[in-house]
Amino acid sequence: MKPIVLITLTVIAAAATAVPRAQENVGKTHVLVDEIIAKRAANAGATVPVNSPDPNPRLVIENFFTTKVDHFNPQNAEEWTLRYFSMPDFYRPGGPILIFLGGWTAIVPWMIDSSSLIYEIAEELHGAVYAFESRFYGESKITENMSTDNLRLLSTDQILADLAEFVTYLKRTVLKNEFAHVLVAGAEYGGGLATWFRVRYPHLADAAWASSGYQNAIMDFQEFSESWGDSLIEFGSQECYNEIFVAFHVMQNLIDVGLANVLFEKFNICTEIVVDDRIQVMYFFYMLMTSVEIYTLQNRNISDFAEVCDDLTAKDAETAVDAFAKWFNTKFVADLGCVVVDLDEVVEHYSQIDWESDFYREGVRQQLYQKCTEFGWFITTDSDFQPFGNRVMIELHSEICQRVFGDWQSFETMYYGITRANNRFGADSPATTQIHLTNGAADPWRRASITHDLNPYALADVIPRELSSSDIRAISDTDSEELLEVKRRIKSLVASYLFPVNPRTVENVENQSAEEK
Template identity: 30%
Template sequence: IVLQISKMNLPVITVAALILLCGDASGFFNTRTTREPVEFIPKSRSNVQTLWVTQRLDHFNAQDDRTWEMRYMSNEEHFKSGGPIVIYIGGEWTISAGALLGGQQFDIAAKHNGYLFYTEHRYYGKSYPTPDTTTQNLKYLSVDQALADLAYFVEYVKTEVAGLKDSKVIVVGGSYAGSMAAWFRLKYPHVCDIALSSSAPLLAVADFYKYHEVVGKALKSESGERCYQIVQEGMKQMQQVMATSTGPQEVAKLFNLCKPIDPKNALDYASLASGIADMFAGIVQYHNRGDIEATCEYLQSSADAPNGNELSALGDLFKSRSSSNCDDAQYSATVAAYKNTFWNSSSATSAMRQWFYQTCTEYGYYQTDSSSNQPFGSGLNTLELYINLCKDLYEDVFTNNAENILNDGIERTNVVYGALSSAVDRVIYTHGTIDPWHAIGLLEEINTESPVIVVKGTSHCKDLQSISANDSEEMKAAKERVLELVNKWLQE
């Protein structure tokens, strides 16, 4: 999802992103995690219905009878009685009708006379389980609760929609929702028959340094060594300049920052470094043909211009991708922006307060510069930044215990859901080699009933789009293989 910058003076920071649009005051708070992971070309003009279903707030406490309304959408255009239930799973974003009018999930429903649904994840979009997003209320935000929501949703539609009582269930998801699809089949095999898991990060990990390694490799593979070198040298030059007495002012001017950062403030410095790296991460993760090449051509032209160098090229690119009057790289600005707990605040509408909470309690996924095999500097964007955000955004029990909560949550996620060793069957795992998230996805088959399909040269969740004339032969073959497997399993 290609990075866009909000038209406000925003904090510059990134956070463990999967999937990017900055909301008001969200800056670079890694919006790759807060929008739908792929756009679909409509193949239908059918009317999509928006509906609501009552869910329990806490599925695992029988003494708590509080409920809330979960939003979902449906398309019955191709449905015939007995056809499958096809659910496109919503992740950390606001659902929209487009996912029910095109894509692999639409094609599966069309071919097999299925009833197509799109479920919205609790705490995202318009699905508000609690009055606000205080830390106390966010404790009901977890993948365990979200998967239980899905299970009860299936039971609900089988009961309430005529012709679905004995229908098989197919779930489709991309990115975090891709993990949910695989985990739903694992945890509720009596409810779910088939899962398509695209670009799913199944391994929870605190320091996800491999993310930036893949970004660096993509810059090389798609545009050549020179692009990688410009980024690498530009980051080195920034560290050298920042060490001088006038350096902070010079860097602030180059990147159009609202105010210079203090190089002695590790969290401010990390915020800036993270924002620069995330600019490239967004381009790579949501790469369409020519995107990386165009970016690298811009960098080279800027670096080779009279009075230009690698650092000024990074600044030029950064400014060209911002529509703000200036960008705020101060850590305190990010904390202030995302501590607001009201549903109508930018911290909630951007979904970043909710998603970062999940990273603090279940996944990590923090994209640092701790590897030497990436071009985004060294010792700047460290795990310390993200642990401090967990402390400062959620306070309460996190203030003195954030690192333990993070590590315990990651361990639990991997133990409960199997990480990269789950032997669940009838799950199709797909990945693209340019997508940085494939580095913590399942890349080798554990059993023949859960095939892994890796498509060379493609990015995040692209395989979820319908087959098109623009597909490479490898991509077309991958999509056809998915449809063949679904057809085979439905007939068995």
């Protein structure tokens, strides 16, 4: 008898009633839950694999900074301790402060060590470089747990206020130079934070660099699957796109004509699909859609598209549905057992509030809360220009938010929060300068980013054949010509924004003058 496996690619609202195929094995279930959540979190927040080697671990120092629990409630004087990393080896008096923002992930040494581009910038500009951890992520635990009531303290405004206090602390207490120039940088949500900090606190940051930054809050993020499909055609094949298109539409037709039992057998799910429960049907299709999207994006390697297509277009499957089922069962189930479609169980995992839970370590519950209350970015099949059919709607995500966080969550509260975020931060047209915006041309998340020049002092680069945040790593021999050009431009623009007269140029002029004397 096979154990049950819970694949939590998302959360859903209704419970499934069906005949169980196997008895649940909790140990096995949690193993694969962690694996799948790690894949999803890697796509949403991290920029390189967590186990990337750190060539100079001794250079990066862990520190802690005390700030207010609630910056916007003068009656609350409570404080908490935020974690950050520092690498001050290159600093010289008058040099800049360079801060990399962790965003939705725990900060790790590679963000600012010698494998990073910001490290190279610090070396060239004689700056001190820091990694800043967002509240509720990593080791920056602000409350006793992650209850919904406590998560009211998790918002972009609170994170930016933490960062404002942190910048002031570095200037006054650490470097003792209130006039030190400051760069804020980050990737994905961290890139959004860098952009918004420059918008909201321009007096505290002289420059910003947003790599694949999420800047535009979107309720119905139907553009994601559109762009993913374009990348699949470009780096996989049109035949592969067609196979997925046919597979999903045939699966929809099977459910419509009462043959859901065929999918029950092919996909090795633990319980039958309740065809009268439209939310569960949405969840089933969303699970399948997200699995293939995550698989091609998690490693930031465009060759993964070709790998998936090789599997899906192999001639050993009789139909497109058979080919997709074989790929899915191999990549996400293997020998661990059947796939859980019990929505109550999925919600239960997302409702874990303990700091020691696996969902905390991956930042999954926290990310979901911020999506439900501020940003959306809910992937749907509402566009006709994607291969996944039409069964995944915004209603699914509204139910997710309400089931996990409470009845106060609704479509209206979600829409209000998303509208408020864009009104506060400027969506894809913020009024800001001295910022550089970069994106990978193959990254579906670029549709929530800024890919156009805002003005002569807020330029954008879209890097061909790249996925998310390829430009944050140090210059490498393996970089494409286009990527190398963008990395060099980042260095040049950051230097010019921090110092209208480049300190490297000044140093060279001084040396030349000394030689002439």
